[in-house]
Amino acid sequence: MGLSRLARESxxxxxTVYRLVEQLVQLGAVQRYRERYFVGHLLSRLGTAWQPFPGLQRAAREPVRLLSALTSTAVVVTVLHDDRVRVVxxxxxxxxxxxxxxxxxxFPVTTATGKVLLLAGAPAAEDVPAGLPADEWRRxxxxxxxxxxxxxxxxEVVAGMCCVAAPVRRADGTxxxxxxxMAVKEHxxxxxxxxxxxxxxxITRNLQAG
Structure with a gap:
């Protein structure tokens, strides 16, 4: 998240935001990367315990690792939580x-995983979700x-980066x-x-296996 957005949301x-967030960087609670701020190693320990759906993190861990290793990509599993796209x-x-x-x-709702969560949850929806350009949503x-x-x-989201996303469903299809x-490639x-x-x-099979 950039400094301007942090100031706007707070x-x-x-x-003041710059001074406070730089103090958090020094403590390891926040990490700075290319003028943007992310969760640091101290807060990530709390995040590791965050599991919106029991068993999902465990079921997804090995498929995520394998997909990343096979394709040399960054891989995430995300959910909609309080109307926000969050990493599991x-x-x-x-x-x-x-x-x-x-x-x-x-993650921004404009990312491929964000769009998948919105589309797979309500595939018939015609209204453009907040934060998404109409032409992007239509495509x-x-x-x-x-x-x-x-x-x-x-x-569309980051220049030089492509992303392919698909829904993860329970055994009953929900x-x-x-x-x-995510790949840093032209195509x-x-x-x-x-x-x-x-x-x-x-991931679905692992969830069924318990």
Whole structure:
């Protein structure tokens, strides 16, 4: 999160927010990366204990690790929690262009995983969700309808980064989460969509196995 947004959401002057957040950086509660601020190692210990759906973190951990290793991508599993897209488990793998990923980290709704959570939860919805440009939402909706399970982000959120995301469902078909793989590449790697779908199915199987 950038300094301007921190100031806006906290209602504090920017100079005050900068002073406070830099103190948190020194304590290890916050990490600074390219003029943006993220959860630090101290707070991440609390985040590790955050589990919005019992068993999901455990069921997703190995599929996330394997997908990242096979594709050299950063991989996350996210859920909608209090109308925010939050990480349940994730790894940046070999993608050093990203900061470390921690449980409870927040992702923008404009990311591929955010769009999947909105589309898979209410695929018939025509209204544009808050924070999403209308043309992006229309493209994502059409792509999701065409593929039946995937949304692809081609540099819409971060220049130079692609992401493929698919829903993670319970055995009864209800939406639980989204899994996404992020690559710092000009084009989406061939076959990445199928590997993301496979990871999604593996998470569902692990949930069934308990």
């Amino acid at each position: 209602g504090l002057p920017k100079a 488990v994730g790894t940046r793998g070999l993608v050093m262009d990203l900061p470390r990923i921690h449980p409870a980290d927040e 994502a909706r059409e792509e999701f309808r065409r593929t039946g399970s995937v949304v692809v982000d081609r540099h 939406l639980l989460a989204a899994v996404g793989a 989406v790697p061939p076959g990445l969509d199928n590997l993301v779908r496979r990871a999604s199915l593996e």
